[in-house]
Each structure stands twice: as C-alpha cells, then as structure tokens.
Amino acid sequence: MSFEDKGxxxxxxxxxxxxxxxxxxxxxxxxxxxxxxxxxxxxSYRDMKLLAPFIPERGKxxxxxxxxxxxxxxRKLQLAIKRARQMALVPYVTE
Amino acid sequence: xxxxxxxxxxxxxxxxxxxQELADLHQQVEVIVSRFGGTLDKTExxxxxxxxxxxxxxxxxxxxxxxxxGPGEMVKELDRRLKVIDQVMRHLIVRxxxxxxxxxxxxTEREAAVAKRRxxxxxxxxxxxxxxxxxxxxxxxxxxxxxxxxx
Numbered sequence: 145m146s147f148e149d150k151g152x153x154x155x156x157x158x159x160x161x162x163x164x165x166x167x168x169x170x171x172x173x174x175x176x177x178x179x180x181x182x183x184x185x186x187x188s189y190r191d192m193k194l195l196a197p198f199i200p201e202r203g204k205x206x207x208x209x210x211x212x213x214x215x216x217x218x219r220k221l222q223l224a225i226k227r228a229r230q231m232a233l234v235p236y237v238t239e
Numbered sequence: 240x241x242x243x244x245x246x247x248x249x250x251x252x253x254x255x256x257x258x259q260e261l262a263d264l265h266q267q268v269e270v271i272v273s274r275f276g277g278t279l280d281k282t283e284x285x286x287x288x289x290x291x292x293x294x295x296x297x298x299x300x301x302x303x304x305x306x307x308x309g310p311g312e313m314v315k316e317l318d319r320r321l322k323v324i325d326q327v328m329r330h331l332i333v334r335x336x337x338x339x340x341x342x343x344x345x346x347t348e349r350e351a352a353v354a355k356r357r358x359x360x361x362x363x364x365x366x367x368x369x370x371x372x373x374x375x376x377x378x379x380x381x382x383x384x385x386x387x388x389x390x
Contacts (some may be wrong), residue, residue, distance in 0.1 A: 170263070183349065184340035189333070190304070230247055231331050232290040232300065 175212025179221070187220045189227035195234065197227065203235040241310030245339070248307055250321060251300035252332035254287060260326065261301065267321070267324075271316055277309020283316060294328045 178197075179187065187194060198206045198213070198221055205225050208218045228234040248268070253259060265282065273278050285302035294300065307313075313333050321330040353366035 185345045186338050190247075197278055226276070227331060227333065229291070231251065231302075231329060232292055235291040 149229040177212060177214035177217055179217040180214055184217075187217070187224040189231070189233070191224075192228070192233060195221070195225055195228060199234055201238065203238045241275075241312060243257045243308055243310060244334055245336035246307045246309070246314060247332075247335050248305040248317065248330065250303055251290070251294070251328045252303065253295075253326050254297060254299040254301060255330060256301065256326050261303070263326070264326065265303070268317065268321070271320060272307055272309055272313060275309050275313035275316065277307055277313050279305055279307055281306040297328065354373055 178184075184194070189195075198211055200206055205222060208215070211218075213221060225234060229236050250263065250264075256264075261284075269279050277332055283306075285304060287299055288302050290300050293320040307317075314334075318330075318332060321327050355362050
C-alpha cells in the first residue's frame with residue numbers, strides 16, 4: 145500500500161529531474177533485511193545456501209549498506225561467514 | 240559441577256584417509272566424549288568436498304560433523320586431541336545451545352505477537368495454512384545433496 149506509493153513517486157521524480165543531475169537520478173528499491181523478512185533467527189556457518197548471496201566474488205563480506213541487512217543480523221552473518229572461512233567452506237580472498 | 244552443553248564439532252580430514260581410519264577417528268572422538276559423560280547425538284558425514292583454499296597443500300578434504308552434548312572440559316580435551324592428530328587438517332567446535340535457545344524464544348515471541356494482533360482484529364489466533372510462516376525444512380545449516388558436492 146504505502147510501500148507502492150513510495151515506489152511510484154520515487155520513480156517519477158527520477159524521470160522528471162533527469163536533467164538536474166542530482167543525487168537520486170533513479171529510483172532505488174527500499175532495501176529490507178532478508179533475514180528479518182524470512183524470520184531467520186539463527187545463521188549457521190554450515191548453511192552455504194544462506195551465506196552465499198552475501199559473499200561477492202572477491203570473498204569479502206558484503207557491507208550492510210549494499211545488502212540492506214539489519215545491524216543485528218549483519219553481526220550474526222559476520223560471525224557465520226568467519227566461521228565458514230575457518231572451515232574452508234568460504235574463501236578468505238580470491239584473486 | 241560441570242554443566243552439559245550442546246556443541247557442534249566439525250573437522251576436515253585429509254582426503255587420502257580411508258574409511259577404516261575415518262571410523263577410527265570417529266571412535267576416538269566418541270571415547271573422549273563418553274569419558275566426560277557426554278553423548279554423541281548425531282554424526283553427519285559430508286564426505287569429500289572441495290576446500291575454498293589450500294590447507295596443508297590439499298585442495299580437497301573429507302568433512303565430518305558431530306553433534307555433541309557434554310561439559311566444557313570435554314571440549315578442551317577434544318580440541319587438544321584433534322590438534323595433535325595429523326590426519327585432521329582442521330576442526331571447529333561451536334557451542335550452539337544458547338543461540339538455538341535465543342532463536343526459539345524469538346520465534347515463540349513472534350508467534351505470540353501475531354496471535355495477539357489477529358485476536359485484536361477479531362480473527363482466530365491461528366492464520367490459515369497458506370499464510371503460515373512455517374520454518375522451511377532444512378534450515379539451520381543442513382545442506383542439500385547438491386550443495387555437498389562442492390563446485
């Protein structure tokens with residue numbers, strides 16, 4: 145409801161003010177924490193399927209500002225990824 | 240006065256180690272666990288898996304996962320012994336009971352809140368089946384067969 149409204153407005157704004165070259169040139173979908181949405185309370189280091197989307201090619205942990213994960217889940221995710229790294233399930237770095 | 244706690248032990252064995260030796264290793268773990276009055280609840284053999292990086296010049300390893308209940312001293316001893324055994328490339332012991340308990344509490348709280356909201360709206364406390372937020376099966380770290388192969 146209100147969610148859709150926001151989206152529509154954001155999109156129009158971007159289109160109209162394209163000449164201005166201001167900071168929001170296109171509409172970006174509001175990011176929500178995947179773990180909150182799916183109601184995942186415990187992030188296990190063994191669950192590769194769950195961790196994989198947060199480990200980009202380079203092997204670094206995806207920052208919150210990009211993935212949209214909330215602070216508390218990011219902390220849990222961070223711990224899980226670090227444990228997975230120890231067990232060579234996930235790389236520390238990849239060239 | 241040692242409390243019993245739940246742990247997950249995962250260790251990676253050299254890929255050339257055979258079935259028999261693997262069973263021996265498992266036996267060793269079991270002996271330590273039982274000596275401290277703990278129990279080995281479940282074992283998952285992940286089998287051979289590609290490592291994300293080289294360990295001891297190896298690109299592959301055999302993964303074993305044990306679910307253990309026992310006191311903290313047991314973990315200390317397991318840790319020490321696993322470090323000594325050469326066939327074990329790497330191991331990790333993680334305490335899980337606390338996290339699982341917190342997760343469970345969150346879930347019940349959430350369910351209670353949902354029921355309360357529903358009642359406030361004059362609906363029955365339980366949502367019809369198709370809206371139910373059931374925990375998807377195989378969550379909490381269980382891998383599907385396709386995952387285990389490694390890419």
